[in-house]
Amino acid sequence: MKNMSMNINFTGQTAVVFGAGRGIGQAIAFELAKAGATVYVADLLQGNCEQVKKELIEAGFNAEAVAVDVSDYEQVDAVLAKAEKETNRLDIVINNAGIVCLSSFIDAEAEEIDRLIKVNMIGANNGCQAALKRMIPYNHGKIVNTASFAGRRALQAGFAHYGMTKAGVIYLTQAAAYAGADYNINVNSVCPGIIRSDMWEKILDSYEATGQDREASWKNSLKKFIPLGRGDQKAEDIAYTVMFLCSPYADHITGQAINVDGGASMD
Ligand SMILES: NC(=O)c1ccc[n+]([C@@H]2O[C@H](COP(=O)([O-])OP(=O)(O)OC[C@H]3O[C@@H](n4cnc5c(N)ncnc54)[C@H](O)[C@@H]3O)[C@@H](O)[C@H]2O)c1
Structure with a gap:
C-alpha cells in the first residue's frame, strides 16, 4: 500500500500557469501557490499578471509575473525557460488561456476563427510541446489543459467555433499524453461548465x-x-480538480478530459 494520505503539497515545485491573469487561471495559480509551489503567473494582460503576483506575494507565497501571448511558441517557451532557469526545475504547466467568439457558425469571420484557433488550440499545443521538451530530461511532470464542456458536443449558435477549438484541446491532450507517457509526464484536460x-x-x-x-x-x-x-460553480472548483491532476494521486491518469461541469456532460 502506498504511504500517502490525501494531502496535496507542491513545496519546492515550479508551476507555470498560462492565462492566470484573472478568472479560472488566477484561481489555479492561488491553489498551486497555497500548496507550496512557486507559481509563474503568465498572461497577455501584463497588469493583471503583476496584480496576481502582488496578491500572492502579500499572502506569503512565491510568485513571478510574465507577459505572454500563448499563440506564439517562442514566447511560451521563453516563459518556461525563465521559470526553469530561475528555479532549476519545471514540474507543472497549466495551459488555461482562452478566448470566446460569439458569432454563429455561418456568420463567424475568418479572422475571428483564426484568432480562436491560435489562442485556444495552438496556445494549448504550444504549452504542451514546449513543456514536454523541457520536462522529458527530468523524467517527471504534470500538464493540464483547460478545455470546456463545449468541446464535448456542438452547442447552438455562439459557441460553434469556440467548441471546435476546445474539441481540439481534448484531442491534443491525448496526443501529448502519448508523447509524455514514456517519460513519467501526465497530460490531462479539465472541462469546466459555466463559471x-x-x-x-x-x-x-x-x-x-x-x-x-x-x-x-x-x-x-x-x-x-x-x-x-x-x-x-466557481473558478476554485476547476482549480481543485487541477490540483488533484497535478498531484501524485493522479499518477495513473493521463490523456483524460475531466468534466467539472455540474453534469453538463455525462460521458
Ligand atoms: N468561464 C467558463 O464558464 C468557462 C467554461 C469552460 C471553459 N472555460 C475556459 O477556461 C479558461 C479560462 O477562462 P475564464 O472563464 O477564466 O476566462 P477569462 O477571460 O476570465 O480568463 C482568460 C485569461 O486568458 C488570458 N488570455 C487570453 N488570450 C491570451 C493569450 N493570447 N495569451 C495569454 N493569455 C491570454 C486572458 O487575458 C485572461 O486572463 C479558458 O480557456 C476558457 O475557454 C471557461
Whole structure:
C-alpha cells in the first residue's frame, strides 16, 4: 500500500500557469501557490499578471509575473525557460488561456476563427510541446489543459467555433499524453461548465445587446446546460480538480478530459 494520505503539497515545485491573469487561471495559480509551489503567473494582460503576483506575494507565497501571448511558441517557451532557469526545475504547466467568439457558425469571420484557433488550440499545443521538451530530461511532470464542456458536443449558435477549438484541446491532450507517457509526464484536460468569469460577462453582454435581460439570460443558460444548475460553480472548483491532476494521486491518469461541469456532460 502506498504511504500517502490525501494531502496535496507542491513545496519546492515550479508551476507555470498560462492565462492566470484573472478568472479560472488566477484561481489555479492561488491553489498551486497555497500548496507550496512557486507559481509563474503568465498572461497577455501584463497588469493583471503583476496584480496576481502582488496578491500572492502579500499572502506569503512565491510568485513571478510574465507577459505572454500563448499563440506564439517562442514566447511560451521563453516563459518556461525563465521559470526553469530561475528555479532549476519545471514540474507543472497549466495551459488555461482562452478566448470566446460569439458569432454563429455561418456568420463567424475568418479572422475571428483564426484568432480562436491560435489562442485556444495552438496556445494549448504550444504549452504542451514546449513543456514536454523541457520536462522529458527530468523524467517527471504534470500538464493540464483547460478545455470546456463545449468541446464535448456542438452547442447552438455562439459557441460553434469556440467548441471546435476546445474539441481540439481534448484531442491534443491525448496526443501529448502519448508523447509524455514514456517519460513519467501526465497530460490531462479539465472541462469546466459555466463559471461567471469575465469571459461569461462578455457572453452576457452579447445577450443583452440583443435585448435580452442579463440576469434572466444567465439563469436560462444555467438551466439549459447544467443539470446541477445552482449557479454557484466557481473558478476554485476547476482549480481543485487541477490540483488533484497535478498531484501524485493522479499518477495513473493521463490523456483524460475531466468534466467539472455540474453534469453538463455525462460521458
Ligand atoms: N468561464 C467558463 O464558464 C468557462 C467554461 C469552460 C471553459 N472555460 C475556459 O477556461 C479558461 C479560462 O477562462 P475564464 O472563464 O477564466 O476566462 P477569462 O477571460 O476570465 O480568463 C482568460 C485569461 O486568458 C488570458 N488570455 C487570453 N488570450 C491570451 C493569450 N493570447 N495569451 C495569454 N493569455 C491570454 C486572458 O487575458 C485572461 O486572463 C479558458 O480557456 C476558457 O475557454 C471557461
